Amino acid sequence: xxxxxxxxxxxxxxxxxxxxxxxxxxxxxxxxxxxxxxxxxxxxxxxxxxxxxxxxxxxxxxxxxxxxxxxxxxxxxxxxxxxxxxxxxxxxxxxxxxxxxxxxxxxxxxxxxxxxxxxxxxxxxxxxxxxxxxxxxxxxxxxxxxxxxxxxxxxxxxxxxxxxxxxxxxxxxxxxxxxxxxxxxxxxxxxxxxxxxxxxxxxxxxxxxxxxxxxxxxxxxxxxxxxxxxxxxxxxxxxxxxxxxxxxxxxxxxxxxxxxxxxxxxxxxxxxxxxxxxxxxxxxxxxxxxxxxxxxxxxxxxxxxxxxxxxxxxxxxxxxxxxxxxxxxxxxxxxxxxxxxxxxxxxxxxxxxxxxxxxxxxxxxxxxxxxxxxxxxxxxxxxxxxxxxxxxxxxxxxxxxxxxxxxxxxxxxxxxxxxxxxxxxxxxxxxxxxxxxxxxxxxxxxxxxxxxxxxxxxxxxxxxxxxxxxxxxxxxxxxxxxxxxxxxxxxxxxxx
Amino acid sequence: xxxxxxxxxxxxxxxxxxxxxxxxxxxxxxxxxxxxxxxxxxxxxxxxxxxxxxxxxxxxxxxxxxxxxxxxxxxxxxxxxxxxxxxxxxxxxxxx
Numbered sequence: 001x002x003x004x005x006x007x008x009x010x011x012x013x014x015x016x017x018x019x020x021x022x023x024x025x026x027x028x029x030x031x032x033x034x035x036x037x038x039x040x041x042x043x044x045x046x047x048x049x050x051x052x053x054x055x056x057x058x059x060x061x062x063x064x065x066x067x068x069x070x071x072x073x074x075x076x077x078x079x080x081x082x083x084x085x086x087x088x089x090x091x092x093x094x095x096x097x098x099x100x101x102x103x104x105x106x107x108x109x110x111x112x113x114x115x116x117x118x119x120x121x122x123x124x125x126x127x128x129x130x131x132x133x134x135x136x137x138x139x140x141x142x143x144x145x146x147x148x149x150x151x152x153x154x155x156x157x158x159x160x161x162x163x164x165x166x167x168x169x170x171x172x173x174x175x176x177x178x179x180x181x182x183x184x185x186x187x188x189x190x191x192x193x194x195x196x197x198x199x200x201x202x203x204x205x206x207x208x209x210x211x212x213x214x215x216x217x218x219x220x221x222x223x224x225x226x227x228x229x230x231x232x233x234x235x236x237x238x239x240x241x242x243x244x245x246x247x248x249x250x251x252x253x254x255x256x257x258x259x260x261x262x263x264x265x266x267x268x269x270x271x272x273x274x275x276x277x278x279x280x281x282x283x284x285x286x287x288x289x290x291x292x293x294x295x296x297x298x299x300x301x302x303x304x305x306x307x308x309x310x311x312x313x314x315x316x317x318x319x320x321x322x323x324x325x326x327x328x329x330x331x332x333x334x335x336x337x338x339x340x341x342x343x344x345x346x347x348x349x350x351x352x353x354x355x356x357x358x359x360x361x362x363x364x365x366x367x368x369x370x371x372x373x374x375x376x377x378x379x380x381x382x383x384x385x386x387x388x389x390x391x392x393x394x395x396x397x398x399x400x401x402x403x404x405x406x407x408x409x410x411x412x413x414x415x416x417x418x419x420x421x422x423x424x425x426x427x428x429x430x431x432x433x434x435x436x437x438x439x440x441x442x443x444x445x446x447x448x449x450x451x452x453x454x455x456x457x458x459x460x461x462x463x464x465x466x467x468x469x470x471x472x473x474x475x476x477x478x479x480x481x482x483x484x485x486x487x488x489x490x491x492x493x494x495x496x
Numbered sequence: 497x498x499x500x501x502x503x504x505x506x507x508x509x510x511x512x513x514x515x516x517x518x519x520x521x522x523x524x525x526x527x528x529x530x531x532x533x534x535x536x537x538x539x540x541x542x543x544x545x546x547x548x549x550x551x552x553x554x555x556x557x558x559x560x561x562x563x564x565x566x567x568x569x570x571x572x573x574x575x576x577x578x579x580x581x582x583x584x585x586x587x588x589x590x591x592x
Contacts, residue, residue, distance in 0.1 A: 085569070085572075086572070098576075098578075099576060100572065100575070100576060102567075102569045102572040102573045102576065103568075103569060235560065238559065298541075300537060301537065301538060301541060303534070304534050304535045304537055304538050305538070307531065307534070307535070308535060308538075315511060319512075322512060324587060324588070324590060328578075329578065329588075341588075341589075341590055342512070344588070345512040346512050346513060346514060346515070349511075349512055349513055350513050350514060350515075350516070353513075355520075355523075355524065358511075358513055358524065359524060359527055359528070359531075361511050361513065362504070362507050362508060362511055362513065362524065362528055363528065363531055365507050365510050365511040366503070366507045366528075366532075369507065369510060376535060376538075379538050379541060380538065382541065383538060383541055386541070420527055420530075420531070421530060421531070421534060424534075
């Protein structure tokens with residue numbers, strides 16, 4: 001039995017049955033991490049000591065016949081913008097170096113209460129701002145399918161850790177596609193839950209009206225297991241939804257899937273991705289679904305709307321990192337025009353934040369500034385409402401909407417770093433979902449000629465997360481799970 | 497709109513960023529102008545006056561009671577202080 005081949009459901013069953021010891025699981029995963037991490041760089045922090053402690057505690061529970069949690073022995077990685085008590089939380093930023101979280105995020109409390117084991121904290125684009133993990137202020141993570149390519153972002157470390165079997169499941173976070181896009185590029189499953197379905201308490205804020213913690217797993221069933229554990233009302237998060245969320249649009253259960261024409265008529269859509277979509281549509285047809293072309297007419301406004309709103313919220317949320325209230329301090333000097341205090345704020349922020357974070361703070365500050373607010377922030381809010389309305393109207397006719405998750409498979413490291421607009425376009429299909437607050441999942445649906453994974457995005461109406469994951473599992477079953485694969489590893493080297 | 501270069505400098509000051517090395521400033525300034533161009537498409541948006549912000553759930557008051565509570569892990573918070581005097585956080589003078 002290869003422990004790394006077991007799904008979360010299989011693994012917990014074996015732990016319960018006494019066939020598998022939690023310490024053996026942790027040993028197997030750390031052996032894999034020690035083999036692959038030098039090449040992949042998925043982790044910012046390995047928590048080997050505490051992982052073995054958690055495993056031993058679980059073994060004592062088993063010996064004393066205490067009830068075990070739903071995730072008994074499931075080894076997980078956690079994106080390093082989610083607080084784990086006693087461990088550094090860096091957001092991959094120099095400005096947070098030295099900070100240790102003094103409390104657990106609610107999602108961590110819920111996972112550990114169900115006996116999940118945390119292996120470490122994963123790399124990300126600094127403060128979750130990016131689509132390739134190249135904006136990390138610490139290191140660049142590589143894609144386990146091809147180490148010359150990006151794993152996507154911002155949860156690139158999380159996706160790479162699952163793809164490389166360096167964790168069985170992971171937690172990432174989404175603001176504009178940061179779970180689904182890396183899941184697509186790394187050939188794993190990633191869920192962006194309905195906004196408010198999962199607590200944000202203990203997630204470092206980027207854009208609070210869009211941020212959401214989301215799980216990643218090798219398949220839809222494992223991903224659903226993590227989602228069911230972390231979802232639910234949290235009084236510590238003022239945007240947390242009540243436990244029973246009724247959909248605003250009752251699902252039509254007509255077994256109809258919508259194909260938004262605006263998502264398939266996009267410049268730069270890779271022909272191999274388009275072909276994989278055709279195959280996915282055929283699969284749903286064979287499963288008895290009716291396919292219907294739909295229109296989401298305000299899609300073209302999604303990208304600018306997102307970058308105005310997310311950047312505006314980021315400029316406010318990150319204002320606290322000034323070297324005084326939060327963040328590393330760089331002492332400024334008394335200048336001719338500005339005093340020592342302003343110079344200290346500026347020096348701390350300019351040295352502490354990377355270029356992409358500064359770019360977004362600048363855009364956000366501009367969009368909120370006197371004289372420009374109405375034309376930018378105000379107009380973007382209206383566009384957001386129109387985009388949300390597009391989805392509401394569509395879900396009156398269809399159960400789910402499908403599209404590619406990304407326009408292309410994983411791109412080369414360095415290919416887009418000099419052109420932020422080209423980088424932003426890699427999230428063109430994921431961003432509208434965050435603006436509307438609806439759930440969406442990315443699942444593997446094909447491979448390119450270069451053996452790079454291609455992701456299918458499935459979107460559903462508010463509160464339909466469970467239905468979405470059931471649909472994803474149906475797709476996996478209908479395709480005989482042929483796209484659920486791991487890169488082959490020979491002698492410590494990745495052989496694609 | 498005012499001159500983009502002047503606008504960039506003004507916004508950087510408001511954001512408490514900079515001053516930049518010339519190369520970095522030029523690079524960020526160019527990106528800033530290009531991103532503003534990207535936003536121009538929103539000028540085509542014809543808003544229906546009845547369009548209101550939509551939310552996943554109806555608004556409700558989610559604020560907690562305004563009661564003081566002790567942090568359970570005070571020592572760990574104090575351990576994060578970059579400078580302290582006894583258990584107080586020591587900060588530079590912020591009133592000029």
